[in-house]
Amino acid sequence: MNLQRLVSESIRGRQFRSGLIVAFIALLAGLILASTLVLRGMESGLRTGMERLGADFISVPYHGFEPIVAKGALLTGELAIGYWMRAENLEKVAELDGVERVSPQIYLQPVTGAPFCSAEELYVVAFDPKTDFTIQPWLKQRLDRPLGLWEVIGGDSITVPPGTGITLDSHQLELVGKLLPTGMWLDSAIFFSLETLGAMMAEPETSSIIPPDMPAEAISAIAVKVKDGYSIDYVATDSLTAAPATWPIRSTQLMRLLSEQRAGLLKTLFMSLGIVWLLAVALTALIFTMMVNERRREIGMLRAVGASSNFIFRLFLTESSLLAVGGATIGIIVGATAVYAMKSWLTSTLGVEFLMPTLLGILALMVITLVAALIVSLPALLYPAIRASHMDPAEAMREV
Amino acid sequence: MIELQKVTKIYKPRRQREVTGLDDVSLKISPGEFLVVTGRSGCGKTTMLNLIAGLARPSSGKVLVDGTDVWSLNDEQLSALRKEKTGFMFQVPSLIPVLNVVENVMVPTMFTAPEKRLDAYEWAKKALADVGLSHKTEAFPRHLSAGEEKRVVIARAIVDNPPYLLADEPTANLDELTEKEVMALLESIHKGGTTIILVTHHPSLIGYGTRHLTMSDGKLTE
Numbered sequence: 001m002n003l004q005r006l007v008s009e010s011i012r013g014r015q016f017r018s019g020l021i022v023a024f025i026a027l028l029a030g031l032i033l034a035s036t037l038v039l040r041g042m043e044s045g046l047r048t049g050m051e052r053l054g055a056d057f058i059s060v061p062y063h064g065f066e067p068i069v070a071k072g073a074l075l076t077g078e079l080a081i082g083y084w085m086r087a088e089n090l091e092k093v094a095e096l097d098g099v100e101r102v103s104p105q106i107y108l109q110p111v112t113g114a115p116f117c118s119a120e121e122l123y124v125v126a127f128d129p130k131t132d133f134t135i136q137p138w139l140k141q142r143l144d145r146p147l148g149l150w151e152v153i154g155g156d157s158i159t160v161p162p163g164t165g166i167t168l169d170s171h172q173l174e175l176v177g178k179l180l181p182t183g184m185w186l187d188s189a190i191f192f193s194l195e196t197l198g199a200m201m202a203e204p205e206t207s208s209i210i211p212p213d214m215p216a217e218a219i220s221a222i223a224v225k226v227k228d229g230y231s232i233d234y235v236a237t238d239s240l241t242a243a244p245a246t247w248p249i250r251s252t253q254l255m256r257l258l259s260e261q262r263a264g265l266l267k268t269l270f271m272s273l274g275i276v277w278l279l280a281v282a283l284t285a286l287i288f289t290m291m292v293n294e295r296r297r298e299i300g301m302l303r304a305v306g307a308s309s310n311f312i313f314r315l316f317l318t319e320s321s322l323l324a325v326g327g328a329t330i331g332i333i334v335g336a337t338a339v340y341a342m343k344s345w346l347t348s349t350l351g352v353e354f355l356m357p358t359l360l361g362i363l364a365l366m367v368i369t370l371v372a373a374l375i376v377s378l379p380a381l382l383y384p385a386i387r388a389s390h391m392d393p394a395e396a397m398r399e400v
Numbered sequence: 401m402i403e404l405q406k407v408t409k410i411y412k413p414r415r416q417r418e419v420t421g422l423d424d425v426s427l428k429i430s431p432g433e434f435l436v437v438t439g440r441s442g443c444g445k446t447t448m449l450n451l452i453a454g455l456a457r458p459s460s461g462k463v464l465v466d467g468t469d470v471w472s473l474n475d476e477q478l479s480a481l482r483k484e485k486t487g488f489m490f491q492v493p494s495l496i497p498v499l500n501v502v503e504n505v506m507v508p509t510m511f512t513a514p515e516k517r518l519d520a521y522e523w524a525k526k527a528l529a530d531v532g533l534s535h536k537t538e539a540f541p542r543h544l545s546a547g548e549e550k551r552v553v554i555a556r557a558i559v560d561n562p563p564y565l566l567a568d569e570p571t572a573n574l575d576e577l578t579e580k581e582v583m584a585l586l587e588s589i590h591k592g593g594t595t596i597i598l599v600t601h602h603p604s605l606i607g608y609g610t611r612h613l614t615m616s617d618g619k620l621t622e
Contacts, residue, residue: 001506001520006499013498301494304455305556306483306511308476394447394456397490 003311007319018323021287025327028280029373030335035269036365037339037357038346044355054134055223056232059093059239061085062247081107082211084218089243093222096238098230103131106197107220108209116166119157119188119344124209126197134223135191138179147193153177155187169208171200181355277376285380288320292388299388300396313389320381328373332366402429402452402564407461409447421447423618429597431563434590436609437599444618445599446491449566452597453486454478483511487557491569493549495541502528502537505555512560527555531585547578554585565589567598571605583608
C-alpha cells in the first residue's frame with residue numbers, strides 16, 4: 001500500500017466523480033486545441049495563398065457598389081459571379097506601361113451537389129491556359145501539353161482521379177489534372193479553357209452553368225502581374241483610366257481585409273475560449289474542493305495514522321493531476337479529430353480559408369495544448385490540495 | 401508514559417462563543433495501563449484523546465509522549481510520532497470505502513520505513529486474524545456489519561504494534577453481544593502489553609479497565 005495505490009483506487013472507486021472531472025478538463029483542452037487548429041489553419045491558408053498568388057492586383061467590374069465587396073479574388077473565395085466587364089479591357093490593361101502579363105478569368109454559375117466534388121458548391125471557371133499564371137502554378141503535376149478542348153483541371157475537393165470522365169450539366173468533360181490543396185475556393189472548383197467555354201456556348205441546349213445574362217465578349221476578372229521596378233499602385237491607378245468601370249484590388253488590400261476579418265474572428269474565439277476556460281477552471285476547482293470536503297474523515301484518519309500534511313497535499317494533488325492529464329489527453333485527441341472531420345464545414349461556415357497543419361505540426365500543437373491546459377488548470381488543482389493539507393485533523397473527524 | 405501537564409483546550413467556533421474542551425487537566429498514564437474515562441457526551445473525552453494523539457494543539461499546557469513534548473515537533477516529526485506511538489480508534493469507523501478490508505488495515509504501513517514495509521501485507525493479515533476477520537480480507541467496508549467494521553478499525557490500529565492504543569467510543573452503535581466481543585478483543589490486546597486509553601459514555605465498560613476516571617465539563621476526577 002502506497003500513495004500511488006491509494007490514488008488509483010480512489011479514482012477507480014469514484015468513477016462518476018472522476019468521469020465528470022475528466023470530462024470538464026477534456027472540454028477545456030479540446031476547445032483550446034480546436035481553436036488553435038482553426039486559427040493556424042486560417043493562417044496557413046492565407047499565407048499559402050499569398051505565396052502562390054502571382055498577381056499583383058486583380059481588376060474586377062466596378063458597378064457602382066463598394067468595389068472591395070466584388071473581390072473576384074484568388075484569396076477570399078467570394079467570386080464576382082454575375083458581374084461582367086468587356087473583354088477589350090484585357091488588352092487595354094496589357095498595354096499599360098509597367099504591366100508584365102495579364103490573364104482573364106470568367107466565373108460561371110456554381111453547381112450545387114456535384115457528385116464528383118466533396119464540397120457542397122462547385123465553382124466553375126473558364127480561363128486562358130496560355131496566359132494564366134494564377135491557377136496552373138497550383139497543379140500537383142505540370143501538364144505536358146496545353147489544356148485541350150473539353151478538358152478540365154480540378155481543385156483538391158474533386159473526388160475522382162485525373163483521367164476520369166465527368167459530366168457537368170450534360171457536358172462531357174475529362175479531368176486531366178488536380179491542384180494541390182490551397183485552403184481557398186480553388187479547392188472546390190473546376191477550370192477549363194476559353195475554347196471549351198466557347199464550345200459550350202455554341203451548343204444548342206441551354207447550359208445552367210452559363211448565366212443567361214452573360215454578355216458576349218465579357219470576362220469576370222483580369223489578373224495582372226506588374227514588371228519589376230514599377231510601382232504596383234501607379235500601374236493599378238493607370239488601369240482605372242485605361243479600363244473604366246473596373247476596379248483594381250491589390251493583394252495587400254485583400255490581406256488587410258482578411259486580417260481584419262481574421263482579427264474579428266480571433267477576438268470572438270478568444271473571448272469564447274476565455275469564458276469557457278474560466279468556467280471550466282472554476283467548476284473543476286469546485287468539484288475538487290467538494291472531493292476534499294467529502295473525504296474529511298479520511299483525511300483526519302490518515303493524519304491520525306501518521307500522514308504528514310505534505311503527504312495529504314501530495315495525495316490530493318496526484319489524484320487531481322492524473323485526472324487532469326487524462327482529461328486533457330482525451331480532449332486534445334477529440335479536438336484534433338473533430339477539426340479534421342469538420343474541415344470542409346469550417347471553411348464554408350466561417351467563410352475563411354482553412355489549411356490543416358502537417359501531422360508533425362498537429363502533434364506539436366497537441367503537446368503544447370496539453371501543457372497549456374495543465375497550466376491553466378493548476379490553480380484548480382492546487383487549491384483543494386492545499387486546503388486538504390491544512391485541514392485540522394481533529395476538526396475533520398468531528399464533523400459528520 | 402503519557403503525560404498531560406495543566407492542559408487546557410479552548411475552541412473558538414465562528415460566530416459562536418468560546419467552548420472549553422479541556423480545563424487545566426493534569427494526568428499521567430503509565431505503560432501497561434488500561435485507562436477507562438467515562439463522561440457524558442461533550443464533556444471533553446474526545447478532546448483529551450485528540451490532544452494525546454497530537455491531532456489537536458492545546459491552548460495551554462504540555463502533552464508529553466514518552467518524554468517528548470508533542471507540540472515541540474514539526475509536522476513531519478509529529479506525524480512520525482503518531483505513527484510510531486499511537487493507534488487510534490475513532491468513534492466513526494472512517495474506513496476508506498474504495499479499499500478492501502486488508503488494504504484498509506495496511507493504510508498505517510504506508511508511513512512505515514520502506515525497508516520495514518515489505519511485510520505489511522502479512523502484518524495486516526495477522527492483525528485481521530487477531531480480530532477474527534481472516535475470512536473478510538477482500539470484502540469492502542460496505543459489505544461489513546457494524547461490529548465487523550469496528551474490528552477492522554481495531555486491526556488497523558494495532559497492525560504495527562503501537563505501544564499506545566487510543567479508543568474513542570469503541571462500542572458506539574453496537575449491540576450488547578458485539579460490544580462484549582469488541583471489548584474482549586481490547587482486553588487481549590492489553591494483555592499483550594499495549595497501553596489502552598478508552599473513552600466512553602457507557603459506565604458498563606468501566607470494569608474492563610485497570611483504572612477509571614470521570615470527566616465532566618473538561619475536568620478529570622478519580
